[in-house]
Amino acid sequence: MTTPARMRPTRPAAHRVADLVRTFHLVTHGAPVPSDAVLTGVSLASNDVSPGDVFVAVTGLTVHGASYAEQAVDAGAVAVLTDEAGLALLESSGLAARVPVLVGAAPRALAGPVAAWAHDAPGERLVTVGVTGTNGKTTTTYFLDAALRAAHTTTAVLGTVELRIGEDAVESPRTTVEAPALQAILALAVERGATALAMEVSSHALALGRVGGLTFDVVGFTNLQRDHLDFHGDMEGYFRDKSRLFASGQARRGVVVVDDEWGRRLVAESPIPVESVATHVGAPEAADADWAVVAADIGLDGVGSTFTLRGPDGTLHTAASPLPGKVNVSNAALAIVLAHAAGVDLDTAIGAVATAHEIPGRMERVIERGEGFPLAIVDYAHTPDALVLALDAVRPITPGRLVIVFGSDGDRDQGKRPLMGEIAARLADVIVVTDENPRSEEPAAIRSAILEGVRSVRPDLVDVHEASSRAQAIRDALALAHEQDTVIITGKGHEPTQEIAGVFHRYNDRDVLLAARVERQGQQA
Numbered sequence: 001m002t003t004p005a006r007m008r009p010t011r012p013a014a015h016r017v018a019d020l021v022r023t024f025h026l027v028t029h030g031a032p033v034p035s036d037a038v039l040t041g042v043s044l045a046s047n048d049v050s051p052g053d054v055f056v057a058v059t060g061l062t063v064h065g066a067s068y069a070e071q072a073v074d075a076g077a078v079a080v081l082t083d084e085a086g087l088a089l090l091e092s093s094g095l096a097a098r099v100p101v102l103v104g105a106a107p108r109a110l111a112g113p114v115a116a117w118a119h120d121a122p123g124e125r126l127v128t129v130g131v132t133g134t135n136g137k138t139t140t141t142y143f144l145d146a147a148l149r150a151a152h153t154t155t156a157v158l159g160t161v162e163l164r165i166g167e168d169a170v171e172s173p174r175t176t177v178e179a180p181a182l183q184a185i186l187a188l189a190v191e192r193g194a195t196a197l198a199m200e201v202s203s204h205a206l207a208l209g210r211v212g213g214l215t216f217d218v219v220g221f222t223n224l225q226r227d228h229l230d231f232h233g234d235m236e237g238y239f240r241d242k243s244r245l246f247a248s249g250q251a252r253r254g255v256v257v258v259d260d261e262w263g264r265r266l267v268a269e270s271p272i273p274v275e276s277v278a279t280h281v282g283a284p285e286a287a288d289a290d291w292a293v294v295a296a297d298i299g300l301d302g303v304g305s306t307f308t309l310r311g312p313d314g315t316l317h318t319a320a321s322p323l324p325g326k327v328n329v330s331n332a333a334l335a336i337v338l339a340h341a342a343g344v345d346l347d348t349a350i351g352a353v354a355t356a357h358e359i360p361g362r363m364e365r366v367i368e369r370g371e372g373f374p375l376a377i378v379d380y381a382h383t384p385d386a387l388v389l390a391l392d393a394v395r396p397i398t399p400g401r402l403v404i405v406f407g408s409d410g411d412r413d414q415g416k417r418p419l420m421g422e423i424a425a426r427l428a429d430v431i432v433v434t435d436e437n438p439r440s441e442e443p444a445a446i447r448s449a450i451l452e453g454v455r456s457v458r459p460d461l462v463d464v465h466e467a468s469s470r471a472q473a474i475r476d477a478l479a480l481a482h483e484q485d486t487v488i489i490t491g492k493g494h495e496p497t498q499e500i501a502g503v504f505h506r507y508n509d510r511d512v513l514l515a516a517r518v519e520r521q522g523q524q525a
């Protein structure tokens with residue numbers, strides 16, 4: 001399988017190392033820079049280095065990248081770009097004698113601009129749209145990609161699920177890849193004839209400079225809800241990091257959903273021109289918003305919804321979301337306005353979003369109701385607010401009981417665990433608590449924190465089950481459910497692995513669910 005690290009242009013631009021030094025005002029140490037030395041790529045991780053790369057060694061949260069410079073040099077790095085601390089490490093290890101060391105004040109912030117320069121600013125040769133917010137980024141970018149495809153022959157879409165150029169996709173290591181990888185992917189997209197890009201921009205990416213060196217044509221904001229407070233400290237810090245996408249130099253114009261107070265604040269404080277979109281029918285903010293959803297028929301068949309979008313000139317447009325639930329009306333409305341801001345004709349955008357394909361792990365109907373089986377859905381909700389919305393969306397399509405299988409991530413925000421337990425106990429009928437990605441934490445302790453929340457609503461723990469293996473939890477849920485019930489498995493969505501004690505095991509909710517159905521069919525036969 002192609003790895004993200006190998007998503008590089010096949011005909012990379014070549015620049016002189018001496019020009020890099022001059023352009024970015026770097027100070028040279030270590031081995032002299034040969035006058036004919038050329039760089040053809042950039043990398044932030046020693047194990048991703050290709051011959052001809054400059055290795056950017058940054059101070060990490062746990063280790064200094066310069067500790068890995070030897071591996072980078074052995075792999076063919078032509079120079080190391082680092083800070084004073086990195087230089088000291090390279091000098092004490094003797095490596096500085098083997099390789100030119102280029103010192104700048106803030107190498108992590110330089111990584112994006114340097115990589116953009118090295119690849120001849122590929123972002124400027126594409127229409128680029130970035131989407132941020134706690135929830136809805138993936139869904140919105142897929143809707144948006146559908147609209148961009150209606151106007152562009154080849155598009156790229158980058159995010160949590162995959163890194164896709166045209167019809168070629170590889171698994172994505174995270175929501176937003178590191179800046180050097182991003183610039184290389186953009187260069188490859190240009191090489192393959194792509195003319196438009198839709199990408200997710202996480203708050204981590206904004207805090208860590210992963211979109212540095214790229215000025216988006218249009219950026220979008222979905223919402224801000226509790227998540228990642230382990231990294232950002234508090235909601236204010238989280239908001240500040242998200243807002244960086246709307247800085248001058250990072251984006252030319254923006255589109256902001258103003259359903260929550262954070263979106264309204266972003267509109268008020270944004271230094272770049274923004275259009276506002278209100279997506280809650282009848283809410284007070286609709287009156288002042290540039291775009292507003294003024295009527296919505298939320299599909300109760302679990303398939304989709306139709307809605308009426310009022311434009312800035314007062315014209316009403318009939319639109320549709322191909323995914324169920326109110327949140328997807330919001331995502332569809334945002335995608336339509338983003339596509340329009342990115343130059344797609346409004347009616348074309350509306351038509352394309354209405355027929356966008358299913359998105360892996362987002363309200364994905366894996367088993368249809370019938371032949372003794374419940375409707376079974378896989379969804380990525382992994383925050384308290386998203387869980388409420390997901391359960392609310394499936395309740396109307398559930399004649400029987402609502403069965404949920406879920407857990408919560410290890411080494412991430414611990415405060416949400418009891419909250420999610422409480423929500424499941426209130427909104428679902430049958431609960432199977434299991435593991436998500438325990439990472440370095442004791443899985444039983446995570447489950448017990450969730451169960452504490454469950455117990456606060458349902459002290460007797462009636463219809464509450466616990467399974468330490470996620471695959472077993474899914475088999476249990478399928479065994480418990482009748483045809484009129486709905487099983488919803490939340491938290492991992494499309495994820496292809498489960499991380500337990502530092503090891504990534506191949507694992508996917510959809511595959512496990514389909515295997516569990518086959519197994520039950522075998523038992524029933």
Ligand SMILES: CC(=O)N[C@H]1[C@@H](OP(=O)(O)OP(=O)(O)OC[C@H]2O[C@@H](n3ccc(=O)[nH]c3=O)[C@H](O)[C@@H]2O)O[C@H](CO)[C@@H](O)[C@@H]1O[C@H](C)C(=O)N[C@@H](C)C(=O)N[C@H](CCC(=O)O)C(=O)O
Nearest residue numbers: 044045046047060061062063064065068174175176202204
């Ligand atoms: C919290 C966080 O985002 N950390 C990121 C940060 O790590 P760090 O500063 O701790 O890096 P470190 O481990 O100390 O290493 C320092 C440097 O040495 C380099 N190194 C390290 C080891 C080695 O063998 N060789 C090597 O070159 C590293 O590439 C890094 O540049 O910088 C590293 C690269 O410089 C990232 O890989 C790392 O992401 C980690 C893997 C991660 O899990 N991030 C998640 C939380 C994340 O980014 N999530 C968001 C949001 C998802 C969502 O919205 O749900 C995402 O965009 O995916």
Ligand SMILES: Nc1ncnc2c1ncn2[C@@H]1O[C@H](COP(=O)(O)OP(=O)(O)OP(=O)(O)O)[C@@H](O)[C@H]1O
Nearest residue numbers: 134135136137138139160327330379380381386390
């Ligand atoms: N606009 C929205 N508002 C609130 N919740 C939403 C919204 N859109 C989707 N969700 C819920 O959040 C889950 C994640 O959706 P999606 O993958 O589109 O978001 P995301 O921002 O990409 O998440 P992540 O960054 O964690 O990958 C969905 O499965 C759904 O339950």
